[in-house]
Amino acid sequence: xxxxxxxxxxxxxxxxxxxxxxxxxxxxxxxxxxxxxxxxxxxxxxxxxxxxxxxxxxxxxxxxxxxxxxxxxxxxxxxxxxxxxxxxxxxxxxxxx
Amino acid sequence: xxxxxxxxxxxxxxxxxxxxxxxxxxxxxxxxxxxxxxxxxxxxxxxxxxxxxxxxxxxxxxxxxxxxxxxxxxxxxxxxxxxxxxxxxxxxxxxxxxxxxxxxxxxxxxxxxxxxxxxxxxxxxxxxxxxxxxxxxxxxxxxxxxxxxxxxxxxxxxxxxxxxxxxxxxxxxxxxxxxxxxxxxxx
Numbered sequence: 001x002x003x004x005x006x007x008x009x010x011x012x013x014x015x016x017x018x019x020x021x022x023x024x025x026x027x028x029x030x031x032x033x034x035x036x037x038x039x040x041x042x043x044x045x046x047x048x049x050x051x052x053x054x055x056x057x058x059x060x061x062x063x064x065x066x067x068x069x070x071x072x073x074x075x076x077x078x079x080x081x082x083x084x085x086x087x088x089x090x091x092x093x094x095x096x097x
Numbered sequence: 098x099x100x101x102x103x104x105x106x107x108x109x110x111x112x113x114x115x116x117x118x119x120x121x122x123x124x125x126x127x128x129x130x131x132x133x134x135x136x137x138x139x140x141x142x143x144x145x146x147x148x149x150x151x152x153x154x155x156x157x158x159x160x161x162x163x164x165x166x167x168x169x170x171x172x173x174x175x176x177x178x179x180x181x182x183x184x185x186x187x188x189x190x191x192x193x194x195x196x197x198x199x200x201x202x203x204x205x206x207x208x209x210x211x212x213x214x215x216x217x218x219x220x221x222x223x224x225x226x227x228x229x230x231x232x233x234x235x236x237x238x239x240x241x242x243x244x245x246x247x248x249x250x251x252x253x254x255x256x257x258x259x260x261x262x263x264x265x266x267x268x269x270x271x272x273x274x275x276x277x278x279x280x281x282x283x284x
Contacts, residue, residue: 022117068160075164
């Protein structure tokens with residue numbers, strides 16, 4: 001029963017985050033909504049593990065989601081701050097005197 | 098019952114995300130929508146007990162392809178240009194194809210039908226034999242990593258070759274660019 005309520009609450013939260021990601025006037029609303037959705041995904045996979053009855057495996061998957069989501073967040077924030085993912089030779093040009 | 102409700106809600110969220118990704122004109126937001134889409138799809142795969150596919154979807158969809166799309170946005174700018182041609186003919190083609198495909202599914206067995214050929218051909222063998230033959234607790238994992246191990250190895254070779262090719266192209270461009278902007282080309 002508790003797990004059912006938790007799952008329904010997670011789905012509602014995901015729907016709200018999705019609405020904010022679609023409407024969100026600024027980039028930062030969307031980044032935050034995407035991040036919140038990632039967190040809700042991790043929570044949902046963990047709760048599903050307890051529903052299915054195999055929590056260890058599902059918690060491993062959830063941990064990997066956290067790591068992957070961190071890479072995506074870093075890339076998104078870098079692009080929103082600098083406009084690209086970095087030009088490695090723009091600052092230190094070896095041929096430039 | 099609960100799993101079906103979650104499936105339906107997740108599929109609805111997937112549809113909303115896909116439509117939003119098509120409708121939005123800010124490409125940065127579209128990249129975020131694709132990330133959200135792959136997160137939701139990964140939950141669907143976890144619900145279908147295909148954890149390896151979910152792993153791949155999370156790593157590729159949310160991780161690498163978001164990074165690649167953002168890198169592309171850094172190169173081409175983040176606003177979509179208005180389309181010059183009419184979209185009525187492609188829409189008609191897509192609708193006709195969709196109707197034909199839906200018509201084609203009418204002859205298929207119902208979803209979850211235990212008598213369907215796909216559940217009668219090799220699936221019972223894998224379900225009954227894979228734990229003792231491979232020692233892997235998850236059936237999908239045992240098929241991907243053991244029964245189809247050489248296929249997966251071939252896929253890895255293809256992906257590695259593609260990565261090397263892309264790296265070669267990028268390396269060529271990067272070597273040219275300082276020469277173009279540098280003092281040698283201006284003389």
